[in-house]
Amino acid sequence: MGSTEHDKVWAETQASPEFQALKKKFRGFAFPLTAAFLVWYFLYVALTAFAREWVSTPVIGNINIAFVLGVLQFVTTFLIMWLYERHSSHSLDGPSDALREKVDKELAQ
Amino acid sequence: MDSTTLSAILFVAFVAFTLVLVFRAGRSNKKSSDFYDGGGSFSGFQNGLAIAGDYMSAASFLGIAGTIALFGYDGFLYSIGFLVAWLVALLLVAEPLRNSGRFTMGDVLAFRMKQRPVRGAAATSTLVVSIFYLMAQMVGAGALVSLLLGITDATAKNWIIAGVGVLMIIYVTVGGMKGTTYVQIVKAFLLMTGAVLLTFMVLWQFGFNISDLLGAARDASGKEHFLEPGLKFGKEILDANGAVDATKTLMSKLDLISLGMALVLGTAGLPHILIRFYTVPTAKAARKSVNWAIGNIGAFYLMTIALGFGAAALVSRTTLFRGYKADATGCLVDAKGIPIVDGDVACTNLDNLANLSADAKKLLVPVDPSGNVAAPQLAQFLGGGEGTTGGAVMLAVIGAIAFATILAVVAGLTLASSSSFAHDLYANVIKRGKASPEQEVRVAKISAVVIGAISIVLAIGAQGLNVAFLVAIAFAIAASGNLPAVLYSLFWKRFNTRGAVWAIYGGLFSAIVLLVFSPNVSGLATSFIPYVEGGLRFDYFPLANPGIVSIPLGFIFGWLGTITSTESNAAKYAELEVRSMTGAAIGKAVQH
Numbered sequence: 271m272g273s274t275e276h277d278k279v280w281a282e283t284q285a286s287p288e289f290q291a292l293k294k295k296f297r298g299f300a301f302p303l304t305a306a307f308l309v310w311y312f313l314y315v316a317l318t319a320f321a322r323e324w325v326s327t328p329v330i331g332n333i334n335i336a337f338v339l340g341v342l343q344f345v346t347t348f349l350i351m352w353l354y355e356r357h358s359s360h361s362l363d364g365p366s367d368a369l370r371e372k373v374d375k376e377l378a379q
Numbered sequence: 380m381d382s383t384t385l386s387a388i389l390f391v392a393f394v395a396f397t398l399v400l401v402f403r404a405g406r407s408n409k410k411s412s413d414f415y416d417g418g419g420s421f422s423g424f425q426n427g428l429a430i431a432g433d434y435m436s437a438a439s440f441l442g443i444a445g446t447i448a449l450f451g452y453d454g455f456l457y458s459i460g461f462l463v464a465w466l467v468a469l470l471l472v473a474e475p476l477r478n479s480g481r482f483t484m485g486d487v488l489a490f491r492m493k494q495r496p497v498r499g500a501a502a503t504s505t506l507v508v509s510i511f512y513l514m515a516q517m518v519g520a521g522a523l524v525s526l527l528l529g530i531t532d533a534t535a536k537n538w539i540i541a542g543v544g545v546l547m548i549i550y551v552t553v554g555g556m557k558g559t560t561y562v563q564i565v566k567a568f569l570l571m572t573g574a575v576l577l578t579f580m581v582l583w584q585f586g587f588n589i590s591d592l593l594g595a596a597r598d599a600s601g602k603e604h605f606l607e608p609g610l611k612f613g614k615e616i617l618d619a620n621g622a623v624d625a626t627k628t629l630m631s632k633l634d635l636i637s638l639g640m641a642l643v644l645g646t647a648g649l650p651h652i653l654i655r656f657y658t659v660p661t662a663k664a665a666r667k668s669v670n671w672a673i674g675n676i677g678a679f680y681l682m683t684i685a686l687g688f689g690a691a692a693l694v695s696r697t698t699l700f701r702g703y704k705a706d707a708t709g710c711l712v713d714a715k716g717i718p719i720v721d722g723d724v725a726c727t728n729l730d731n732l733a734n735l736s737a738d739a740k741k742l743l744v745p746v747d748p749s750g751n752v753a754a755p756q757l758a759q760f761l762g763g764g765e766g767t768t769g770g771a772v773m774l775a776v777i778g779a780i781a782f783a784t785i786l787a788v789v790a791g792l793t794l795a796s797s798s799s800f801a802h803d804l805y806a807n808v809i810k811r812g813k814a815s816p817e818q819e820v821r822v823a824k825i826s827a828v829v830i831g832a833i834s835i836v837l838a839i840g841a842q843g844l845n846v847a848f849l850v851a852i853a854f855a856i857a858a859s860g861n862l863p864a865v866l867y868s869l870f871w872k873r874f875n876t877r878g879a880v881w882a883i884y885g886g887l888f889s890a891i892v893l894l895v896f897s898p899n900v901s902g903l904a905t906s907f908i909p910y911v912e913g914g915l916r917f918d919y920f921p922l923a924n925p926g927i928v929s930i931p932l933g934f935i936f937g938w939l940g941t942i943t944s945t946e947s948n949a950a951k952y953a954e955l956e957v958r959s960m961t962g963a964a965i966g967k968a969v970q971h
Binding site for chain 2: 276277280281283284289292293296297300303304307308311312314315316318319320322325326330331332333334336337340341343344347348350351354355358363366367369370373374377
């Protein structure tokens, strides 16, 4: 099978509703989440730069808001990792595997 | 036995153990492509540990702990940026990269482009980023060893840097990706064990009360605002009259934002991290490896709170200068107990350092101006303190782990750069894709030797440079040149050859030019060219971190290059998109 037929497989798969649905499910999840964690991270950095008095307010004992926000960055990172893993294994891995098998079969012909 | 001997024995044991692993890995390498991807058969868990091993450099372990110990809260900002950065890799890069590339970052960038210009650019930026990072690690190795083993002689220090270089060449040429991966895994395990041990011991000292630990650190530091941001980054800058200089203060705060950008966006553009995703068989395994990496790296960076503030709270600040310490009355005395006499001042204590004559100042060489040995010093204290067996053992163990850390990272960097040199430059640019796999791997091994040799020479020459500065350059270039190109390649249909070339070179040169004209290089007493009144200065760019300008520039150059070129390859984009989302035809070369 030559390169032109291969190209046809790729193009047809790309245009297929299954692939478009998979792409939408991936991008519709990963892109907004990326925007969200970047906004949240830069908000945190901006607060440590420009809202020094507020982030220095003690919360419990010597632990101030800056520490709470910092540890929350860790918490949200772990949370987003967990959310993405759940989304991938529930909604992306299955359709992606099915498409791979189909494409690999077509390419082998 | 003193800690120096013990440190040396433990380190030699680590080297011997990893060499055995590497030689075994080298024998089990069958296909020539194993050099690049280790056979692509590691599990997500193994690769996750290896990623953690590759990522947590000496800058993380020693640098962050040291920065927290000296500047308090601000050091923690590094920990957060270095961790959050992994979400970019997880959500956008790891899986599609695994699915559509084989050996190098250039594979993905050149997928649908003209091979020679794009691979040339990819190899250039890989080499630049890796060599800056390599220099940082090796300079760090030299500094660490001289502190731990008490070696101050310049020749001996150079020999140690050369030794590190030779070892990494052996790891890479003999073991390839598989051997290097084993070294990373062992190192990650050791580093995590060491960090958990130290954290536990610190928290135990404070009855597991974090607030008490922080309070003790603040009190011991003598700095009222030690637990608040602002001692290192985004400082309020006063003018000559003692009032806040609004412009300079704003610049200083923007510098902090700029650093944050480079940290969070640099990771997913580091070539030695990107190629780690090729060592697993599937995108799912690549995702799992990032999950494991995030787990390990996150836990580690949380522990830097205990390590850094623990060092601030517990490590005695009386041994500040090499050969001198404070006696019972607070006067600095030498090893024989003789105080420094400066003119008619009989007692030099920490409060009157500013009034010392230039001659007396020369005597006082700070032991650790950058805080790089705060973590080993903390270990010594927790083991029982200087002069005790426990202290010696702990110092030796943590010192050996720190050294193992450096060694593993330099091996990963050498592998990334030699792979890119052989696979991108030699095979595709010079030989135009007509090199046999055997020739390619031979060139990769030769280039590992050459890159190793170059880094040894550069690192010996760069010993005066600040390690954090070198790492910041690497992150800024990776975020400015590589990340825009990688993201556009994967997600923008219109992206083309000119866009990729402009993004990489545009980002790379913006970052470097801004650095050259930054206060890192001239204008300050602490610059690369130290500023003296009326001396040479060209610090036209006010920020030490170029990211806030150079990263957007990288994206703008990539966009501009793309839209000014009519080239567009819809068929190849269809292939790239389907492959990146599904893993079809995984590991197979692209037909051009």
